[in-house]
Amino acid sequence: MLTRTAVRRSWRSPALAAAGGGALALAFPPAGLWPLAALGPALLVLAVSGRRPRAAFALGTLFGLTFFGPLLWWLSNLGLLPWIGLTVVQALFIGVHGVVIRALLRLRWWPVAVAASWVAIEALRGRFPLGGFPWGRLGFSQTDAPSLQWASVGGVPLLSLLAALTGSALAWTLLTGPRRRTALVAVLGTGLVWMGGGLLPAPPSSDRDLTIAVVQGNVPRGRTLAEQVRVRQVTQNHAEATLRLAEDVRAGRVPAPDLVVWPENSTDTDPRGNPVIAETIRSAVQAIDRPVLIGAIVRQDGRMFNVGQLWLPDRGAVAEYAKRQLVPFGEYVPGRSLFRWVQQLQYIPRDFSPGSGDGTLDAGGTRIGDVICYEVAYDGLVRSSVEAGAALLVVQTNNATYMLDGQRGETLQQLDMARVRAVEHNRPAVVASTTGISAVVRPDGSIAAMTEPWTQQVLVERVNLRTTTSVWLSPWVELFAVLLVVAGLGAAVVGRRLRRADEPAALR
Template structure:
């Protein structure tokens, strides 16, 4: 490398604050701020900063700065639970961006560096979706583009492909800002035009249906809870009594003719906070609500096994003839619903006792049969809360279900941005599947999401509410439902290839006597 190239490197401590600004921009791209163009800016800032770093280690420090600001601002809702968990989760997740910074520096000197950089982003997000403890894929770049032209890629290839495209355009933007050549401008313009054409077409695309779909009337109940912190559901049985009362108000409006009669009603996750099989007042509240409604009710509740000190978060179908397990939640929140290595962590951090009994995941897809009062049989797909960031879980339910509902309990995060982030992820899942999704929560946000991820109805948080929506019965599958996981595998594999090529290039430069690991040209940025 020429001396000019070395002179263009900057010390990591100067680059770190700049990268931190990029992390803040990334956070602002997510809901509730929805400044989605800043996702491209955030990627570009990190690409530029890592390319100016003098070494892989320096680039890792720069990436860590990006990740720290990104995570500490985006995950601030964790303070509702515990300051220590907020700090621990934020630091842990920021380390993945330290790794990303190192990888971007490695690949920045390769030909077609923006493609390798986009693959690196996808690789890191894929890794966070599976590791550690089954992953935490909460802050995917792909969740920021609901209102951009890139939303057209959701049903075609899934959210991971949107992450890749955001990162690609961001790297091309950094490439142009650094090199300022006609070729760089043409590359950015061509990529933008191509994604714009496909994306706009994808936004209007809907899967072909054989005829006008039959509809079903689905009632929903948002019971309301005190909210805030670990004990956001309030005193024992408060949420069950609130669910019963709001169901009664809905039934009164139906009898008065001010609300259409539902075919069935959905309560949220934790519609009761105690096991109706073991707690008589809870069972009485549920049974009274079902009798008052006069239709089947899907109750979000918990089942406990005191002898084994275990529990399951479940959806239970109640009708006039009794109850039947509909679905047991498969994707559980680590340190929220279960404690990994419990015998080690619980004595070390006694505050984790708030988790209570160890949750046990279900194993079957979230789909169950339901017979309406007029004799129609239909399949209902259900996902529970945190599961909306696991596309395979949601797709499994939708493939078998004709109508899709999401039950959630956000009471502990009331009045925080967590609620908006989760609702946005649900909107992405709806856009990927081209299915309407009914979201039913304890305290908000409840609402109806349309086929393209648009919000058709929204109930604010911190209130009790209920209603009825007519939902089409659908059985179509999108390309994303069929192949998006394989698309993510391929994009992540491409990122891994970039890591290998970058590492080989670094080794070759060192063998050639060039210790600087930047680009091997006088222009150190190619991403």
């Protein structure tokens, strides 16, 4: 018969795991309570401490469900199946993480090893399966924290490491007993480092500014997913907003932009095969008399690409970048024949093909790095554009599908990613969205201007272009974390075997 104490203990660990996942979800938008990025990992450590591997896996999975479920609720706009499926897959990674944490807790230096394991598991799920899903990394929750400036040193991996290390130190304080004073000092020290990003010296500015116009043309709100697929008004909306911008420039109400940016899918067809659409775009470009980066769907050699397409006055489309990292079940369907029964997939009748290149385009003498929607979550893709000389990061996105019921979670989470990228690479960033939220982000991650969702707006802002790069230690931070976890797991296994060898045979 279970005692009252045993019953309380049997419920304590699941409660800690569920609370930890929920707390971590609140660290991200729309709540944005960034200190909870340390509390969530701390509660997971407390939940799996002293539990068997199978229980640690179950507790980690529970943590993952209560984290990714709320974080990705916006995906339910596509139906419950995509939301549940992605939530479960990502939660299983945290289940494995629970087992890893449980093993690392045997080490004397487990707070460091456990913090590194957060970076390692984020690296794993950011690559597998199907190219990975790097959404919900601890570092992406830190845009309003003093720690944000650490991104200029070690990118998202370092931000994640510092948040997790603070959480590990907090858990250590609660688990150490007699050494609690030492652990408390460790918590304070780690917390000071975490918060110390604001003390880092600001990167130098340059003597070159650029005036950017971001056009948010909007689409009719409240349309079903099926109706959105049939909409052809989007191009006209963006063209009309650009024509009004040209009138405002001529009237002296706003400064003339050097570059105009439209969002992803601002025309959902190939302008080269549609004379009416092509003329609509050409008229807008001629009126503003500046380079305009649009979003288009291009068909070439029997394949379909999601592209950022650069138009110049009097020349038309002169260059394009095709999206490299496609969204599984959004832009292509892996194993399509296995999912014919999923009704929503009728809206993806053909698979897109991935592009190549480094994402850079030359817009009137300014090298821009085009990042299309989902790609902003991937460290390597953004880095490749900056390494190729991009002085400005442009994130073209279409969030209408995930905002049908008024949710802002997805678009705010994506905006936070762009803010981290701006700091990470010491570049201004522009987010252009069909329905919002569009924004202009300074190199320090602060927002110069942003739109309201479901409105037609044009932002005109002057940004300082940067040519110097940040430290770029992020790949090394990630590699260090993975090697540290592997070494820690090896040490834990060896230590367990040595302890078993020292036990009297009668006690085994």
